[in-house]
Amino acid sequence: MKPNQNYLTSAQRTLDLEIKALQGLTEHLDSAFEKACERVLACKGRVVVTGMGKSGHIGNKLAATLASTGTPAFFVHPGEASHGDMGMITEQDVVIALSNSGEVAEVVTLIPLIKRLGAGLIAMTGNPDSTLGRSADAHIYCGVEQEACPLNLAPTSSTTAALVMGDALAIALLEARGFTADDFAFSHPGGSLGRKLLLKIGDIMHGGLDIPRVEPDTLLRDALLEMTRKGLGMTTIISADGDLLGVFTDGDLRRTLDQGIDILTTPIRAVMHSGAYTMHPGQLAAQALYEMEERKITSLVIVDAGETAGVIHLHDILRAGVA
Template sequence: MVADKDFCRLGRAVLDTEAAAVTALAQRIGEPFARACRLLLDGRGHVVVVGMGKSGHIAGKLAATLASTGTPAFFVHPGEASHGDLGMIAGGDIVIALSNSGETDEINRLLPAIKRRRLPLIAITGNAESTLGQAADVHLDASVDAEACPLGLAPTASTTAALAMGDALAIALLDARGFTAEDFAHSHPGGRLGRRLLLRIEDLMHTGEAIPRVGPETPMAAALLEMTHKGLGMTAITSDDDRVIGIFTDGDLRRALDEGVDVHRTPIRDVMTAAPRTVESDRLAAEALALMERHSINALLVTGPDDRLAGALNMHDLLRAGVV
């Protein structure tokens, strides 16, 4: 029976081997890497990434990373390519091929077609003298001293090295293109980052009759009914021309009750928070969240370009939208 300490020892050995393989790549980032980046940066078509087996999984991940960071790319299975999927590859495209040995039959069978179409070829292999390495316009050395597998058979350190080299390409291109966080968000509109960087307050705020609002002379009891009816835990207090004078929240209510205020006779102006913090409707929803967190508040009034009340927003709206 294998002891716990042996599991841990083997796990650490794998991580040490793979870390060493990735660290060694840094010494190989030089002129070939720069040429590969230049080819990809100057390309006018798509980047087509191919790989078989475990390298195919890494190739698929590289294509996805490139596509989400500003370099249009897609994965083609080399086994399917020779059965019709070559039609997905057009003139002007660039091919990146991943194969640790550089002798993967399914990839090498594509080389004549790639050359015939005069497509630039970047190879990421562990053997520069291999068939694929020699055929490539640019060869990137992702060789490793040893696999992390104790049998030396399962692709482990070699696929990790190829993955890291692919990431290095993608991020170098991202920086060269001036790709921004907002650009990234446009590629990921369904993720939390996309929501935080794209969703604006005007997309979430309550508007029109859904905004709780009363005048400054409104009795506190009537203001409470407005708060209850609109369900946002607060009400705006506005002037006749709809400019924000104050806000009355659940917290203001607790303070007023502690002071023994007569809710039927007291006008809301006497217990409201005057000159409350507001936010413009065209700002990011994430900015509203930051403002709420900074000032420990749960609701905000939203104003338009004319400083008049345009909407209302609370923490629950941000939670429902996935901004929090």
């Protein structure tokens, strides 16, 4: 079935109108935006975002974006605020109120309460001369000439404009705070980025009795038994003094067998790979993965204060979701 061309025409018209609305926002970026940023940066409490209807949905997203980028924030429904939730706002907080008209009753009702409390007030509206716009310490203009709705009624372009301006505010604050990838990861520990930037080798390595280890005079046959017991596809070779002398891997075994070496009479020191590359348990698991890929190996010996502290295998990193 061919798509109805009217559907595509309508969609293109919507996109064009909303793109035009966003382009118009840049003309209204001024000192009021800077003042809003400074007010939030100076806030000793939390940022409380509020809005009714579609503006409330945008406000919820803004609060979440702020909280995940270094600005502690949460959303309060204006209707609930009038029935007890005003107790969630303190004099040290800054309230960001969203309303395209700036006159929505549920939000306007809160203005004298916010002022009496002594909290800061930032307005995001399409009408700076509205009750909300005039009452705010800083007003961020989010107005649009026309909604994408052909009736010019349903909030479409206006909510997109508020959404993007909220993102602009969040990113301006992020950069002003010097918010780093590590900070972002701390706010997103369950995400792949969080695991890459937070998970250390020491969190997932095999240590203690789980480390495959043999002495240099151990027969290759017995070394293979140790590798099988520990299941990491390798073994470390440790001297009597506890020094790491080398490693022997599944790959080394294949090469050894190709050479016709007798596993029943050959000591591991004769076939081990000396000078093993090592890492520290405090390094990132993501860095271990990078080193394995670069060196085309599947395991690493982990050394701490000169002692063999553990072994990490490629599969450990993949199971941890770092890749």
